[in-house]
Amino acid sequence: MTQLALVIDLNVCVGCHACVTSCKQWNTSGSAGTMCDDNPYAAEPTGTFFNRVQTFEVGTFPDTETVHFPKSCLHCEDPPCVPVCPTGASYKRKEDGIVLVDYDKCIGCGYCSWACPYGARELDEHEKVMKKCTLCVDRIYDKDLPEQERKPACVMSCPTSARLFGDVHDPDSEVSVAIREKGGYALMPEWGTLPANHYLPRQKTKLHIHDDKLTRVDNPLKKEGRLSTDEDGPFLEDVTTW
Amino acid sequence: MHPPFSVIFLTTLIGAGQGLFLALFAAQCYTRLENIPQQTGAFYAYGSILALTLLTGGLIASFFHLGHPERAWRSATQWRTSWLSREVIVLPLFMLMVFIYGTLHFFGINPPIHATVAIPKGGLTIIVGVIGIITCFALFICTGMIYACLKFLQEWHTPLTPINYTLFGIASGFSLAAVYTHVQQSPLLGFMTLWAIIFTVFAFFTRGASLIRNYRLKHKSNLTTAIGVRHNQIQQKAQGAMGGSFNTREFFHGKTAMFFKSVKWIFLVLVFPVPIALLSLGLTNQHMLILFVLAFVLQYLGLIAERWFFFAQAKHPQNLYYQTI
Numbered sequence: 184m185t186q187l188a189l190v191i192d193l194n195v196c197v198g199c200h201a202c203v204t205s206c207k208q209w210n211t212s213g214s215a216g217t218m219c220d221d222n223p224y225a226a227e228p229t230g231t232f233f234n235r236v237q238t239f240e241v242g243t244f245p246d247t248e249t250v251h252f253p254k255s256c257l258h259c260e261d262p263p264c265v266p267v268c269p270t271g272a273s274y275k276r277k278e279d280g281i282v283l284v285d286y287d288k289c290i291g292c293g294y295c296s297w298a299c300p301y302g303a304r305e306l307d308e309h310e311k312v313m314k315k316c317t318l319c320v321d322r323i324y325d326k327d328l329p330e331q332e333r334k335p336a337c338v339m340s341c342p343t344s345a346r347l348f349g350d351v352h353d354p355d356s357e358v359s360v361a362i363r364e365k366g367g368y369a370l371m372p373e374w375g376t377l378p379a380n381h382y383l384p385r386q387k388t389k390l391h392i393h394d395d396k397l398t399r400v401d402n403p404l405k406k407e408g409r410l411s412t413d414e415d416g417p418f419l420e421d422v423t424t425w
Numbered sequence: 426m427h428p429p430f431s432v433i434f435l436t437t438l439i440g441a442g443q444g445l446f447l448a449l450f451a452a453q454c455y456t457r458l459e460n461i462p463q464q465t466g467a468f469y470a471y472g473s474i475l476a477l478t479l480l481t482g483g484l485i486a487s488f489f490h491l492g493h494p495e496r497a498w499r500s501a502t503q504w505r506t507s508w509l510s511r512e513v514i515v516l517p518l519f520m521l522m523v524f525i526y527g528t529l530h531f532f533g534i535n536p537p538i539h540a541t542v543a544i545p546k547g548g549l550t551i552i553v554g555v556i557g558i559i560t561c562f563a564l565f566i567c568t569g570m571i572y573a574c575l576k577f578l579q580e581w582h583t584p585l586t587p588i589n590y591t592l593f594g595i596a597s598g599f600s601l602a603a604v605y606t607h608v609q610q611s612p613l614l615g616f617m618t619l620w621a622i623i624f625t626v627f628a629f630f631t632r633g634a635s636l637i638r639n640y641r642l643k644h645k646s647n648l649t650t651a652i653g654v655r656h657n658q659i660q661q662k663a664q665g666a667m668g669g670s671f672n673t674r675e676f677f678h679g680k681t682a683m684f685f686k687s688v689k690w691i692f693l694v695l696v697f698p699v700p701i702a703l704l705s706l707g708l709t710n711q712h713m714l715i716l717f718v719l720a721f722v723l724q725y726l727g728l729i730a731e732r733w734f735f736f737a738q739a740k741h742p743q744n745l746y747y748q749t750i
Contacts, residue, residue: 291492
């Protein structure tokens with residue numbers, strides 16, 4: 184069984200929004216129709232996005248760090264939005280686990296958006312149907328594209344490679360290895376939705392220097408006379424020349 | 426949650442319609458069992474028309490909630506998993522039963538059913554009525570479960586939700602039935618009024634219980650589980666949209682805390698003590714139609730406020746991603 188998903192590395196994400204714009208560009212130009220975009224250059228720009236980057240500040244000044252947090256549909260393995268749909272427009276594909284909306288069946292009741300704890304679904308206010316991340320289903324299987332481009336638009340555009348794409352059920356895939364070895368976690372695990380998308384935590388590389396590495400405890404050059412010791416054998420200090 | 430008025434009118438109108446049908450059928454059984462003068466067929470027929478009007482009003486209101494009402498027929502397909510789909514099936518079914526019930530009474534078609542020993546002096550209308558009652562309660566359950574089944578909307582995820590929907594519907598239906606019996610000069614006025622008071626008192630206790638429950642509710646999700654960063658001090662600096670989005674409009678009521686609190690007290694006063702006082706006065710002053718009309722109208726307005734509060738009080742976990750609304 185395949186479960187395609189994204190793994191987002193918060194350690195690397197710089198919050199540039201390239202994934203947001205490339206996602207919108209690809210998906211608004213697709214066969215599924217445009218994603219609305221009102222007042223794009225005016226005071227109150229608003230519209231439909233499948234992917235958004237939010238920014239959080241963790242800690243209290245001056246001891247703070249900034250976390251950029253890209254947020255899209257997590258393609259849950261047990262998606263709560265699917266069973267509530269009254270028309271069957273929301274469905275999870277058996278072959279690759281992508282959660283999709285059939286825009287021709289959706290009646291725009293909004294019930295699935297209530298049923299998603301992550302707020303991943305947005306009602307397109309012009310087309311009046313529910314929209315969400317498709318994992319670029321119209322890209323990843325496109326035989327006309329070169330093989331290395333058969334990835335979601337957000338993954339292609341990420342300048343820091345913070346977004347990985349692959350099958351999280353395959354233990355040897357890039358995404359599974361990353362989740363396993365870098366402590367990948369799911370969002371809101373308390374609801375049992377089993378999100379397929381995972382996030383890699385921020386990690387700090389630290390050099391641990393102890394005091395005894397800076398100052399020798401038994402520094403022989405600073406101290407006159409033999410070191411007080413009961414043993415007879417030669418010491419390192421006796422045989423090395425400084 | 427942002428309270429959608431289409432759904433507020435849908436749930437309050439069909440609730441009153443369902444309650445009115447229950448009241449009519451209860452009256453029919455009551456008159457048979459207690460040897461009270463039988464009501465005319467027209468009494469039940471016009472009552473059914475009134476109930477059907479409310480149900481139709483609710484149904485029309487529900488269409489305003491849809492982005493594509495022309496595709497609404499599709500929503501009957503997923504009854505295996507979706508409570509919304511089940512409601513979509515049961516509501517027209519119930520309306521059909523009310524229609525048949527009213528039609529049978531209007532034309533006086535009530536052939537005795539001898540097989541049913543359990544129902545004394547029962548006729549075809551009793552059988553239709555019983556099926557109507559079953560669909561009526563099924564509809565109450567479907568309506569309530571639409572909200573109660575969403576487990577992470579913790580304010581709604583309780584058996585009290587369908588119980589409240591049921592009791593509010595029955596209470597307002599009996600209040601309306603009191604007005605109706607008054608207009609029809611029926612001796613059932615006291616019966617309807619008394620039961621309207623009783624159901625309003627029941628609803629007071631169950632709604633009170635859910636208010637207390639929600640007041641003490643501890644939310645399972647917080648910003649730490651939402652973004653997976655373990656820290657007590659997390660501030661949101663950007664929400665991913667400058668001019669707001671569907672997420673900032675659909676899941677927040679957008680009113681001040683003062684307004685929110687006022688609505689709670691308005692519904693607590695209008696739904697419970699006011700109708701109970703007016704109906705109790707009506708019991709001793711049965712000639713004063715205005716008491717009964719006021720009781721129903723004020724209770725219905727209160728129920729609109731109650732439903733608004735029901736939505737506004739629910740805190741969707743997605744709001745954690747939108748900290749600065």
